[in-house]
Amino acid sequence: MHNKLGLYDEVEGNDATLVNELLVMMSESRSDYTNTFRALAMLSTVQQDVQRLQDHFIDITKFQSWLKKYRLRINNMELSDKERNEKKTSHNPKYILRNYLLQDAIEKAKQRDYSEIEILLKLISNPYEEHEEFEHYSNPPPDWASQIQVSCSS
Numbered sequence: 001m002h003n004k005l006g007l008y009d010e011v012e013g014n015d016a017t018l019v020n021e022l023l024v025m026m027s028e029s030r031s032d033y034t035n036t037f038r039a040l041a042m043l044s045t046v047q048q049d050v051q052r053l054q055d056h057f058i059d060i061t062k063f064q065s066w067l068k069k070y071r072l073r074i075n076n077m078e079l080s081d082k083e084r085n086e087k088k089t090s091h092n093p094k095y096i097l098r099n100y101l102l103q104d105a106i107e108k109a110k111q112r113d114y115s116e117i118e119i120l121l122k123l124i125s126n127p128y129e130e131h132e133e134f135e136h137y138s139n140p141p142p143d144w145a146s147q148i149q150v151s152c153s154s
Contacts, residue, residue, distance in 0.1 A: 001019050002015065002019075003087070003088075003091040004037050004040075004041075004088065004091050004092055005018070005019065005022070005040065005070070005088070006041070006074060006079075006084045006085070006087060006088040007073065007074070007077075008077065008079065008084075008087065009077060011073065011076075014073065015073070018066075018069060018070060018073060021066050021069075022066060022070075025057055025059065025062060025063060025066060026056070026057075028058060028059070029056060029057045029058040029059070031056040031057065032056070032140035032141075034092075034093065034094075034096050034138075035056070035138065035139075035140055036053070036056045037092040038089075038092045038093070038094050038138075039052055039053040039056060040053055040088070040092070041085060041088035041089045041091070041092040042085065042089065043085070050067070053067075054067075089128060090128055092128075093127035093128050094127060094128060094129070094130065094131075094138045095123040095124060095127040095131070095134075095137055095138055096124075096127065097120065097124060098141050098145070099141070099145065099148045100141050100142065100144075100145035100148050101116075101120060101137065102120070103145075103148050104116055105117050105120055119134060119137070120137075122134075123137055
C-alpha cells in the first residue's frame with residue numbers, strides 16, 4: 001500500500017492512519033479502487049488534478065482534510081513531485097481486466113470477432129501506460145455490469 005500511495009519511507013503510526021482513512025473514505029464513497037489510486041498517482045498541484053481525484057469521494061470536506069495530511073506527509077520526503085508520481089504510477093495500473101470487458105470479448109469471439117481480445121491483450125500487456133485511443137477501457141464498470149459473472153469455463 002505504501003508504494004501505491006508513494007510513501008517510500010515509513011513513518012510508524014502516521015502512515016497506517018493515513019492509509020486507513022483513505023480506505024474508509026473509498027469504501028464509504030464506493031470509489032473505484034483502480035481509478036482512485038491511479039488518480040492519486042497522477043496528482044499534481046494543478047487544481048484540475050485535485051478536482052478529478054476529489055470527484056471519487058462523497059464527503060469532499062473529509063477528503064480535503066485527508067489530502068492536506070497526505071501532502072504534508074509526502075512533502076517531507078526527498079523525492080520531487082515528478083519522481084514520486086512516476087513511482088506511484090508504476091504501482092497503479094490504469095487498465096485492469098474487468099468482468100464486463102471480458103464478457104464483451106467472449107461474446108464477440110463467439111461471433112469470430114477477436115478484436116476485443118486483441119485490444120484487451122494490448123492493454124494488459126502495458127497496464128501502466130496511457131493508451132489514449134482506449135481511454136474508455138479504464139472507466140469503472142457501468143451499473144448493469146454488476147450482474148456479470150465470468151467463470152474459468154467461459
